[in-house]
Every structure is written in C-alpha cells, then in structure tokens.
Amino acid sequence: MVRACRTRDFSAIFHLVRRRSGIYPSRIAALCGMTPSRVGEIMNGQRRLAHIDVIERVADGLRIPGAMLGLAHRPWEIPPRAVVAEPEPPAADRAEHAPTTHEDRSARLDDILSFVDEDRVTRSTLVAIQSAIEDYWRRDDQHGGAPLRPAVVGQLRHVLRLVDTTAEGELKRGLQSLAAELARLAGWSYFDARQYSTARSYFTQALHLAQETGDRQFTANVLSCMSLQTTYEGDASEAVSLACAAQDAARDTAPAALVMSMLHMREAFAHASLRDAVACHRAVATAHSHFERSTSQGQPPTWVRYFDETKLVVDTGIALAQLGEARRAEPLIAEGLRREKGTQQRGRAFHAFWLATTQFQQGSLDQACGTAGVALDLATSVDSPRVAGHVREFHARLQPYARETPVIAFEARMREAFS
Incomplete structure (x- = not known):
C-alpha cells in the first residue's frame, strides 16, 4: 500500500482495499464519491486519477493518511485535542529555531x-x-x-x-x-x-x-442533512434511522409542521433508495399532511422556508422516480421545474436530471437526452460536483444505446461541457 500510494497507483490501491478489507467496488465508489463504473475502470487500468480534489476524496473516503499520497494532513487524521506533545522549549528557543509555517x-x-x-x-x-x-x-x-x-x-x-x-x-x-x-x-x-x-x-x-x-428544530435539521448524505453514500438503512431521529428531535416543538414535512420527505428518500414502496408512500403522505397544517401555524425557522409547495411537489416526484414509478413522477417534477425561479441554478439542474431519468425509464430516449442536455447546461453554470456526478451517472445509463443519434448528440455536448 505504501508503494502504491507513493506512485499514486489507484488501481493497486483499490485492489488492496478490496482484497484486504473485503470492500466491494460499489462501496469504494460510495466512500470516494465516484460511480461504480469509474472505480471499475480505474481497477482495470483504463483510467488514472490526477485531479487533486478526487485524490483528496479517495484519501478521505478510504482513510488513507494524507502524507502517504503527498497531501497535507487530512482533517480527520489527528484531532487537535488528542495530540500529546512533549513539553515545549522556552519561547526564546522556539522563536530562534522554529520555521514560520502557514x-x-x-x-x-x-x-x-x-x-x-x-x-x-x-x-x-x-x-x-x-x-x-x-x-x-x-x-x-x-x-x-x-x-x-x-x-x-x-x-x-x-x-x-x-x-x-x-x-x-x-x-x-x-x-x-x-x-x-x-x-x-x-x-x-x-x-x-x-x-x-x-x-x-x-x-x-x-x-x-x-x-x-x-435548539431541537435545528438539531433535527442537521440530522436531516446527515440522512441525505448517508443516502448518497449508499447506506439507506442508516439514512432512515437519521431521518427518524430528526423527527424525534423536532416533535412537539412549535411551530413544527413545515419542519416535520421536510423531515418526512427526507425519510421518503431513504425508503425509496431501499425500494420500500409502502414505507416511502407513507412518508410522502405524512409530509403532505404536515405541509397542509403548516399554513395555519406561525412563522417557521428561516432555514426551512425554502421547503415551499413547489419543493414539496418536486421532491415527491423524485421519491417516486427513485421507486421506479416514472409515470407518476414525471408530471410532478416537470411542474416543479416550471414553477422554479431562474436563479436556483443548482436545484433546477438537479431536478432536470431527475426529469430526464423518468423519461428514460419510460423509454423516451430522445426526450430524455434533450432534458439531460438542459441539466448539463445548468450543471456547467454552477460549481457543484454532486450535480455534475448525476449527469455523468445518467450518461452511464445510456451506454446500451451508444449508437443512437440522441445519445451521440448528448455525448458531444457533454464532452464540450466537461472538457
């Protein structure tokens, strides 16, 4: 591992991780913020990693000390309070001998x-x-x-x-x-x-x-963020637990209806990732029920006011899309996109990706590639690797149709955008 890290041979690193730790490539991908296909290409020697941001993600995801990869110490390596140092020399000696660092x-x-x-x-x-x-x-x-x-x-x-x-x-x-x-x-x-x-x-x-x-409501808000991230990392069961913990934290606080609506939608996302349709539909229905009550309550916290009716509609569509219920999901996401303001570039890009996904699931290849092109245009106007990653994931799904004209046109736009 030391030799592989010194030469930044990520093919060898991933093989060692898989063989010695029993971690499958899909889990390596989730930990490092990559797609499984990209990890497979790296392991097969078809692709190399050179971008420093990606190398840092690998170091953080696989807990490889920064020094082994020629990076600075990673934030998780040595908690400041855990460092036990020898007694410091007198101040005069430190000033004379210690170099001035950043x-x-x-x-x-x-x-x-x-x-x-x-x-x-x-x-x-x-x-x-x-x-x-x-x-x-x-x-x-x-x-x-x-x-x-x-x-x-x-x-x-x-x-x-x-x-x-x-x-x-x-x-x-x-x-x-x-x-x-x-x-x-x-x-x-x-x-x-x-x-x-x-x-x-x-x-x-x-x-x-x-x-x-x-602040129980803000505690719930942070737990909901952790739930969403855990969903992205592929641990949907833990994401459900975090969403439920968030609901417990916010329950019986006032005014809580809008907060609870958002939290139940986060739970729905996690259930959708687990393909648990019954639990997902139940969470969506509860989110809508809380949202209806929120209009009669006082002002909610500022950090949850983004979760308006448009956001509820489009998130419902995304949850259904994750379940594979594309026919029901498509009109909801399309309506959400129609309502959204032009300044919310990242949100619109994210929602356009999901709209393209529902169209692809229904076999509308031409329409899906056109909508994915909209997502691509929006993705290039914001600095969001998460959204760019979704666009690349959509492109990976198009591989069986690589010879089709809409796919060829989309790939050309993608190469130009990400060149």
Whole structure:
C-alpha cells in the first residue's frame, strides 16, 4: 500500500482495499464519491486519477493518511485535542529555531483577531453575521458551494473564537446558534463537492453546537442533512434511522409542521433508495399532511422556508422516480421545474436530471437526452460536483444505446461541457 500510494497507483490501491478489507467496488465508489463504473475502470487500468480534489476524496473516503499520497494532513487524521506533545522549549528557543509555517501565520492571525474583537460583540454583530449566512446560502444555490468554502470555514472559525471570548448570556447563545448554522453550511458545501468525510465532520460539529444551545428544530435539521448524505453514500438503512431521529428531535416543538414535512420527505428518500414502496408512500403522505397544517401555524425557522409547495411537489416526484414509478413522477417534477425561479441554478439542474431519468425509464430516449442536455447546461453554470456526478451517472445509463443519434448528440455536448 505504501508503494502504491507513493506512485499514486489507484488501481493497486483499490485492489488492496478490496482484497484486504473485503470492500466491494460499489462501496469504494460510495466512500470516494465516484460511480461504480469509474472505480471499475480505474481497477482495470483504463483510467488514472490526477485531479487533486478526487485524490483528496479517495484519501478521505478510504482513510488513507494524507502524507502517504503527498497531501497535507487530512482533517480527520489527528484531532487537535488528542495530540500529546512533549513539553515545549522556552519561547526564546522556539522563536530562534522554529520555521514560520502557514499554520503558524494562521494562528497568529487568530490571536490578532481575537484581541481586536474582545468585548465588542453586540446585537448588531449577530445581525451582521446572520445576514452573511443568508447571503452565503443564496450564492450557494446560485453558483454552487465550492467558491464559498474558504469564506464559510473562515467565518465559522471567527464566530467560534467570539464564542470563547464572550461571557455567558444571550449574546453567547446567539453566537453558538450562528456557529451551528455556519458549521452546517460548511458541511453542506463539502457534501455538494462530494467530499463526504469532511462534510460529516462539519455536520457533527453543527450537531454538537445545536445540542448545546438546546435548539431541537435545528438539531433535527442537521440530522436531516446527515440522512441525505448517508443516502448518497449508499447506506439507506442508516439514512432512515437519521431521518427518524430528526423527527424525534423536532416533535412537539412549535411551530413544527413545515419542519416535520421536510423531515418526512427526507425519510421518503431513504425508503425509496431501499425500494420500500409502502414505507416511502407513507412518508410522502405524512409530509403532505404536515405541509397542509403548516399554513395555519406561525412563522417557521428561516432555514426551512425554502421547503415551499413547489419543493414539496418536486421532491415527491423524485421519491417516486427513485421507486421506479416514472409515470407518476414525471408530471410532478416537470411542474416543479416550471414553477422554479431562474436563479436556483443548482436545484433546477438537479431536478432536470431527475426529469430526464423518468423519461428514460419510460423509454423516451430522445426526450430524455434533450432534458439531460438542459441539466448539463445548468450543471456547467454552477460549481457543484454532486450535480455534475448525476449527469455523468445518467450518461452511464445510456451506454446500451451508444449508437443512437440522441445519445451521440448528448455525448458531444457533454464532452464540450466537461472538457
């Protein structure tokens, strides 16, 4: 393994993982954010990995220490609090002998910012940070999360530093809530980049912060994100458990109807992945029932207001599409796409992919390729490896029809878009 990592021979790495750990290629694909066909090509020596983002995903997914692959230490390798170091030399010796690293400069900057911000947290501070978070979400939906990650992670570190230097009270609790929102946003942006291990660490941090504040609804929100990611990673049973845990956390809170509607739809996605039609339909019906009651309740939390009637309709269609009920799913997804605003590029790309899937399931190859072309055009306008991955998965399904004219035309557009 050491030799394979030194030369970045991922064919050998995957074979070793399969032989020594008993992990099938489909599981390797889920862990590394790839398609099973791509893993198969790598194992057969037909494809090599060179892009640093993909190599990082492999390191995180298979828990290969960064140094073995010529990368920086991965975030999960050595938790800061678990490091037991020898007694430090005197400050004068450290200054004389220690080289100045990027981490040292970052730490010094943190110290400076901490000093500057000391005792200066006010209500307007909280309002400004909340406004920044809302702007991050808008830009994430419009352009994808990749360009935002450095800013979001930096903002999270800044808020956590303010939490440490703020006295107990309303302002500190407000900062903790904002830190939980930023940690969830960081987790979501890494999830959208299909860097699942890093995403999980931020979601876990968000969960702990939400529990510290006693915000049961936001705790449920983070659990729902973890459920969706687990569905993507191929562990649908665990995704069901997380969705149900989220429902338990939010139950009997007020107002909870819209939150519960969203959570039951997340449960439906997990049941659909398990091909459990009865449980999926039951979860969808419960989601609709809660949504109907939500109109008579007070204002829900800001983070769930995206889940409007259009989102309910299109998510219902996606759940049915995952079950293979394409005829029922197609008009729902098409209606959702018709209603959606033009600025929600990533959502529209994602929904166009599912519409193409339902059309393909019904044998409409020409129509499916046309709709997939729309998804492709939208996918190239946002930086979202998750959406791009869906488009590539759709292309893989077209292989039996590779000689058909619509497929040839779609492949040409895809090569141009992803070149």
